[in-house]
Amino acid sequence: MHKDFFGMALNLDQLATFVNVADLGSFTAAADMEGLTQPAVSLQVKGLEQRLGVRLIERVGRRAQPTAAGLDLLVHARRLLQASAAAEEAMMPYRDGASGRVRIGSGGTASIHLLPRAIAAARKSMPGLEITVHIGNADDILHDLEANSLDIAVVAMPASGRNFQIEPFYEEELLAVAPAGSLMPEGGPDAAFMRERALLLYEGGNTRRAIDEWLAAPDARTRPAMEFGSIEAIKELVAVGLGWSILPGLALKRERAGLVTTSSLKPRLTRRLAMVLRRDKHLTRGLREMMKCLREFKN
Template identity: 45%
Template sequence: MEKVNLDQLNTFALVVRQGSFSAAGDLLGLTQPAVSLQIRQLEQRLQVRLLERVAKRVRPTSAGEVLLEHIARINTAVDNALGAMADHAQEIAGVITVGTGATACIHLLPSLLRELKQNYPRLNIGVRTGNTDNMVKAVEENRLDIALVTLPASGRNVQLTPLLQDEFVAIFPADGTNVPVEFTPQGLGALPWVAFEAGSSTRRLIDSWFLSAGVKPMPVMELGSIEAIKEMVAAGLGYSIIPRMALTDLRGRSLTPVLERTLAIALRQDKPLNRALQKVIAGLNGLKQLP
């Protein structure tokens, strides 16, 4: 009897996740007909229909839903086998994919990644950036090996381990214009605010800080890049509130009351901890010692 093809199983899972054959093909580097052929061959092998189209999106059938649960367990078993083999290797080697927010990617990870590359030349670390919800989801679905996220967060079968505290500070143009006497919600609320884009975990924390004092400021602009925010502040277009780790040439003022975020490691509870992943986790834990 012909064995089930692992590539076909993972292609099926990706089609479900993306909601279309063409979107899955773009990620896999395959044409839409090639993706369709893999799904058709899998359905013929299993003798069931796995997908159906609902409101212009591809959805799994009831059989497809059951298969998805098995695929997650199959991938875990494969990871366990690969991890067991890696434990027998003399060198730390392999590919580890880390997810994080853009701020931590720019200001926290470079030195860690440089040190790991110097110590373990055969260890390849890929980095993906995104918001906390997407990072946790990717860890849950085994598309990321590990992620650095902002609490609060939650995910099925995902363990979240607090790593370090990062204070938020207010930044103003270097010429000192529009600097309030107190860096409180009331003192800042009426000033032009260059804010993070709505929906991000950072923006939710800052909004909560204002709302706890009954203040609801209206941003003059909302940007997704912290570097763009800093440029707008430097140009005199307003103030902003950013993580202290992102400070460079702008002076940061502590807020009253203090506003902090907790960065945490997100890892699947059943993730095999091969030697390569253990080194990455140890490196992240070493960030606790940073000033």
């Protein structure tokens, strides 16, 4: 028994599967994330339990949770997996000339108007860095981040999650947008003024929630004339006179054709963008460079 215990090396695949089951609270969810069957995941965890001679996962209701031994092992398992990832990263520059990979999740506005400049800066510093961008709503992006299918998310605040590290890095103003030639009130339109217009609003997400709160009337729910999933589409519809909108300043920075009129709101409305990572995420050189370039982003 003593010889077997110390004679066999720990299996990193088993450790990774154990961490995923503990984090997700489900063998099935871990199987989906790893592209395995649920029985295969169960065998991985069982093999690790047999290797160590202790019970690591127990079912509490419908949720799989680490035992006391499992909680202790999680600390060491994360450290071993991070060290393994660091070892792989150290070899990447020697393999096919690559310098690493960063998978980013972001909403539409940031992916069009903010990320390209930050990505260009990161690629200038690390020409071999592979960067992919997944566009979606904040809830889906954070879910993918939790599942470790993304390395970093760029989303509008608030963002929450006990396993997340959240770093606000950019604040932008939300602006009233009207067809070119529209008369804006002095000092900017207030909520009552905007509610009287036909509003074309972005559907869903933290930005929309902030706009709804700003527009809220004490005795009525804001009812936009139309809702869209694309801020670029809203800009085009405002330009042809179908209504007014409230849009992030980033989406209007390159609006030089004179097709719309913009103004600050009264009172001003802003939103903050944040970088979100898993707390246990290994910060590769490429990921550190991407975060540095996002922090340095300026209007």
